[in-house]
Amino acid sequence: GDMGEAWLTDHTAGAGPYVLKEWSRKISVVLVANENYWQGAPKIKTIIIQDIPEPTDQLLRLKKGDIDIAWNLTAEQANSLKGSPDISIVTTPGQSDEYVGMNAGWGPFKDVRVRQAVKYAIDYDAIIDKVMSGFAINNQQFLPVGYFGYVENNPYSQNIEKAKELMAEAGYADGFDVELVTNTTERRRTEAVVVQENLAKIGIRAEINVMQASQMYAKFREQGLQMIIAGWGVDYPDADALAHPFANHRVKQLAWRCVWYDDYAADLAEA
Structure with a gap:
């Protein structure tokens, strides 16, 4: 409840391997x-x-030996x-996605x-x-590696001839104009340039x-974008945290913002 959340603002409660000793905001x-x-x-006390x-700043302090680990x-x-003889680089699959979103209710993307x-x-x-300098993996699904339900399957790779055939079948052999929106990073x-x-x-x-991120997402939440490049992070490490945003239009997150109204996918997310 509200009292519990208020108490946790300045206190901790848990049964993990470490205990909070000091916290300077x-x-x-x-x-x-x-x-x-x-x-x-744990062995590290x-x-x-x-x-x-x-x-x-993290990089500079790591090189100087002021910190032992630099993250992100x-x-x-x-x-x-x-x-570097004194520094090891440790990588692991992350829990955030980069995606290209298409407005399935706009013009050519309806097909x-x-x-x-x-x-x-x-x-x-x-x-x-x-773009990622090798620090990313091709993962054509919303679940990160290791999550319950994850299946290693990437059905799409660049195939220009196949793409042109599909465009022609849909009646867009001559292509079309589209606005591709992304943020300032x-x-x-x-x-965006690579995708363009x-x-x-x-x-x-x-x-x-x-656009500035705040402006971009405000327009996205109104279903006002034709095409977007953005990212999505995980709120908590469970498939449910991603199934709803990506597949369930009823929760009015990514699927809804892209006007992708697939009731079967929504039912599966809610099952």
Whole structure:
């Protein structure tokens, strides 16, 4: 209830391997080993988590030896550390998705064949290599690796001829114009350029419109975008946290914003 949430604003409650010792807002958190942890006290007795929001600052402090672990470095920064004798780079599949969203209620995208053509037009490997510097995987589903229900299956790869055939079948052999919206981050802008170049190969003339994130998402929530490049993170590590946004239009999140009203998919998400 509200009282419980208010209490947790300045207190902790849990049975994990560490106990909160100190908390300085926007500065640091100090955790100490829970000697009563049910799996035994952890070997590392103290963990200090510092609030260093800028990846560049994290990188500098890591190189100087002021911190032991830097988290959320950019791909370029991580690659710059390769070969460093005193630093190890550890990677693991993440829990966030980069996606291209199409408004299934707008113009040419009403035809599923056009939406499929877009999927065949995109060079996924190029995005991973050029935009993500190799720190990403091709995962054509909403579930991250390791989640319940995850199946390793990527049915789409770049096939320009197949994409052109689908465009012709749908009556768009000469292509069409579309507004491709993304936000101001460098990665998303670069990603948009790659997608724009890919779409041009099948006659889709995408005009990139870079917006502030708040403006972009406000318009997206009103079903006001034709095409979008954005990302989605996981609220909690369970398939349910992603099935509803991506597949259930009734909750008015991603599926609804893209005007994808598939009742069968929604029923499966609610099952």
